[in-house]
Amino acid sequence: MKNSALSEYVKTALLTAIIFLLTFVPNIGYIPINPVINVTIIHVPVIIGSIVLGSKKGAFLGFMFGITSFIKNTFFSTSAMSFVFNPLFHISTGYYAGALYALVICFVPRILAGVFPYYVYTALKKKITNVGALLTAGVAGSMTNTILVMGLIGILFKNEYTQMLGEKAANGVFAFIGATILTNGLAEAAVAAILSATVAKALLVMKKRS
Template sequence: MSRQVVIKRLNTTMLVKIGLLSAITIVMGTTGLGFIPIQPFKLTIMHIPVIIGAILEGPLAGGLIGLMFGLFSIYQNLVNPTVVSFAFYNPLVSVLPRILIGVSAYYVYKLFAKFNESVGIAVGAALGSLTNTVGVLGMIYILYLSEYLAAKGTTAKVVFSAGALNGSIEAVLAAVITLPIVLAVNKMKKK
């Protein structure tokens, strides 16, 4: 992609929207509003601004908002470390999956929106959310499995079963939250 094409796609309005949605993600992370503690899980909704940005503005915007989410994830693990923070210092774990949230959400949305706009939004949001879960857990599995399991003091079956259940709940939550927001923004755009 040439530099002129990227500059043409990144206009001032889009940059403002990317900045706003990135800021929302960071505020959600720093205040704790991006996490819903439902025992035994800590569901995240921090990826929802990434999904909304991708569906409304395209994969480039979604990818950039995801980049900000991923960079914030590294920062958050540096300032508030946990026993598994070592895995999140690696951008392949903390940044790459977050960039791919926006890319996958957009293209899944476009595929399904051909048939029904609401279905496209919901499925795009759910699969964008699952991209985060599968991407992060997949990279941990590939890069840090034994160290991660030792730090958690558990087995791979427990970690990945919990991750699958947690990720499924987050995917449904992402679809439920994203759908009305995107529909409302699209309705306002038409006025």
């Protein structure tokens, strides 16, 4: 029991370190494809942790993902979208509700992205193939993050986001958000599903043997 608990803490610490590495090493975890959108794979360690270690540790890893989002966008801003994750920006402008909204976007989607994959995998692993359950859990975690982040931006920062988009929002901000989810979001989900399923499968085999 002690060895099992220690192993889980080591894996959690390792996945946390990977989250920070992906965040702060340029162009690894956040891959800028235009001034507005960054494609991210930082949620992959969160999804892996959720599947292998359970929803609580998955939520913790999601929280750490949120911490890195806060730090990067508050102190090392490189994207036009950084303001939606930066509470200090809104405090400096006197928009205190915006500061709370930024914290919600930073943490809520990331934490839930660490919770849902565990339950999706647990629900499906006895109904479909193990690989199918792992892939589906990976898609669920990635899309949870993407849909909630983009949806909350549209709800909480609609005016500011529309102004930032300019001509790109000609058909409406939610049309742009929907297009982003269907393009970047699905691409991220596919990558996350493959990576998380591959690594999680290996870790689950090791866990079973031990």
